[in-house]
Amino acid sequence: MDRLEFGYGGHRVLRSIALQISAGEAVCILGENGAGKSTLLKLCAGLLKPTGGRVLIGAEPLAGLPRAAVAQKIAYLPQECTHVFPFSALEVVLMGRYVRARNQFEGAEDLSVAEAAMAATDVLALRERPFNQLSGGERRRVLLAQALAQDTPLILLDEPTAGLDPAHALALGRALDVVCSRGKALLFATHDLNLAARFAPRAALLHQGELRLSGPTLDVLAEAGPLLGIQLHLGRLPSGIPFAVPT
Amino acid sequence: MSPPNPIRSGRLRFVRIVLSCAALLIVVLGVAPLFGSSQLDVLHALWDKAPLAENPALRVLLYSRIPRVVAAALAGAGLASAGVAFQALLRNPLADPFTLGVSSGSSLGAVLAIRLGLETVMVSGHPLGELALSGCALIGALAVVALVFFLGEKGAAGPTTLLLAGVTLALMGGALITAVLYTADFAETYRIVRWQMGDLDVMRYDLVLRMAIPVAIALALLWPRARDLNALSAGPDAAAGLGVEVQRSTRIVYIAASLCVAAVVAVAGPIGFVGLLVPHTLRLIIGPDHRLLLPTSALCGAAFLVTCDTLAQVVFRPAVLPVGVLTACIGAPFFVGLLLSRGLRARLWS
DSSP states (O other), X not given: OEEEEEEEOTTTSEEEEEEEEOTTOEEEEEEOTTSSHHHHHHHHHTSSOOSXXXXXXXXXXXXXXXXXXXXXXXXXXXXXXXXXSOOBHHHHHHHTTXXXXXXXXXXXXXXXXXXXXXXXXXXXXXXXXXXXXXOHHHHHHHHHHHHHHHTOSEEEEESTTTTOOHHHHHHHHHHHHHHHHTTOEEEEEOSOHHHHHHHOSEEEEEETTEEEEEEEHHHHHHHHHHHHTSOEEEEEOTTSOEEEEEO | OOOOOSOTTOHHHHHHHHHHHHHHHHHHHHHGGGOOSSOXXXXXXXXXXXXXXXXXXXXXXXXXXXXXXXXXXXXXXXHHHHHHHHHHXXXXXXXXXXXXXXXXXHHHHHHHHHHTTGGGOEETTEEOTHHHHHHHXXXXXXXXXXXXHHHHHTSOOOHHHHHHHHHHHHHHHHHHHHHHHHHSOHHHHHHHHHHHTOOOOSOOHHHHHHHHHHHHHHHHHHGGXXXXXXXXXXXXXXXXXXXXXXXXXXXXXXXXXXXXXXXXXXXXXXXXXXXXXXXXXXXXXXXXOHHHXXXXXXXXXXXXXXXXXXXXXXXXXXXXXXXXXXXXXXXXHHHHHHHHOHHHHHHHOO
């Protein structure tokens, strides 16, 4: 249902990128630092204007849509997200209802949506805690709940597991899985190859602003080594969980 | 027993808190005119059936105390609201009309108007009068805001850079004011120095009105943007992702906040610390939600400045202290305390 196409000339940060994501699908973007992953996500979110090509949601081009209309279709979680003021976790999730709430104040429906979203990403117990005092992993899951509460068909995440310890990274991966199982399309940029292998069935690899590989994640990873400047050893645990180890 | 409402920003809580603040303001507004630099039996004057011309106490009440109280309320509401707006926009809890240099830009405009004698300039047969002062103050404020805004739009400047730019502009404004003072004659110097003290003395209804209209317009522009300001607390990209028209919203808020400051400074001179003291105190009590913070800051800012101004008239009676002196004396220690207390700071910002 989501057809995305990108072009971004001039700067030559990204060149003629074509990518398509369907509902309920998780796609990860791989690539070295500076390969253009964040730029690609910002283009998809409509935060940057492409110098060429376009982004389509369904059959509708993103360009020219007002922000509120975009935010009803796409949720975007930037890499860094801290609040200056001490909002509680629940208040942060409720901000996801910005384009959904009918009044200045969120109603009972918004509250139940927000709480369900927090339950899905396993942060309901944190709802009264100040967002800024949560750990990095908890914050990311609260933000994922915010994106869920925004109730968009597509969620974009920029390096959702950057800086997280293994336990929190795994918890986030599981939360991504839950989100996907609800029919949301996910597009996330990551350096975490194991997260990609385990939680994203499909991957796209950017190299120097070009889309070099695209397809099932394990196939992409099998050829990704040289493009990431490493050798990759791929395998599966006895339980069937795939892994990727640089060697 | 029903569980407590988990949303700090629930509608019911909003109504309750805003009504409490409004009640506080009404009490303050009712009590303040009873006190002033002279001792008057105001209650007796009110019940006196004598005509206005023969009732000096009533005349003082009507033509001196009430306009002064209303002016203080408007100035307090405007400055506190502008403080909230600037703090949210720049994602900086230390931002306020003064730290951003808006007040000093405004002051420079007004001081220049006094020095150049613009008040006596005749336009179609009438002298410009205080309108010249207000106009120049507004131009000064908008010029500084335009500069700060330009730096912000250029993107090179983070919140800290903007604040530093504001402080630099404030210092430069101060230096230019000193330069103007150096060239001024005795009478002008006296007026400029008095004006800079931040004073609500000699308030007339036309001056009150000149402050009321812009402040009312500014508040009407600010309040509907409260949710945008909440979202902007996480930065422009995150806010845009939530559906906020970031550029439009920030522009409106910038202009509204500067309008507030310019209107207040033009009439009352620079009165410091209201924009820091009131919002931070309220954040400690009711939390950071701007939907609550904006209206309560306006109401409590008004109550605060009216109280300060009344104290300023009473403490050294019959001498009247400029209210700016008093707000600085209360505000500065409060703020230092805030900066030193890690516990308080954690509850206000990160």
